[in-house]
Amino acid sequence: MVYQIYLTLIKRPFSYRMLSILFFSLFLFLPTVVQATYSPSSRKPPSDHSRAGGSRGCPGDAIPLTSLAPNTFVGTTTSLRPTFVWFTSKAQPTEFRLSELDANNQAKQIGVPQKLKSIPGINQLVLPSSLPSLTVGKRYLWQVSIDCQGGSLMQRAEFLVVQKTPNLEMKLSSATNDSQKANIYAEAGLWYEALEQALKVAPPGKLGQTGAFFVKNLVQWDNLVATVIPNEQNVREKEIQQRRINLESITKLY
Secondary structure (H helix, E strand, O other), rough: HHHHHHHHHHHHHOHHHHHHHHHHHHHHHHHOOOOOOOOOOOOOOOOOOHHEEEOOOOOOOOOOOOOOOOOOEEEEEEEOOEEEEEEOOOOEEEEEEEEEOOOOOOOOOEEEEEEEEEEEEEEEEEEOOOOOOOOOOOOEEEEEEEEEEEEEEEEEEEEOOOOOHHHHHHHHHHOOOOOHHHHHHHHOHHHHHHHHHHHHOOOOOHHHHHHHHEEEEEEEEHHHHOOOOHHHHHHHHHHHHHHHHHHHHHHOOO
């Protein structure tokens, strides 16, 4: 079939023939980009520490401070120094804290708070070298906060460090670019690595197309998990709804 179409093209006048062959060749060999969907490997509900504070935001902010991480379930990562991502509407001083959670959900702060300067849009922080590396099998809680007129605004997210599987390592070894790695991590349910890789191909301060797609996936999972956990739905319904609005607004800015 392809050969017959090719013969038809080369019988045309020279100028059209060359253009047709060029166009047809590009069409045949144009790579198909398949976007993987983020799907969490576990949907364990987080502790009460994950509750946000001051979700309405600071005066004048179109979109309040928002963490870009699972909130209605515990996110996962294989990285011992993961990248944490959040959104702010304007440049402002920000404080980052990291805590370890024990079996009784008691939080123990690790090191001292990190003083940062957020930029308008998407912000990233790789776990600073001044803090110890994380440990596989342990749960952690990260927090970013800013000072507003009349109080502070904070966002928290709980996550678990898991072991990287041989199957995941094999898939990553065959990846040739950051976009492919982002898809592999997303399919494996590893939120922190998936978003980190997606942001590598996005403009500074932006989510980029892949990052925005992953955040839309996250909104869907946050909503789904919230509806099947009665206590979460009753206690945090307004918070979850506002977070969904914030995340959806952020994806429109990519």
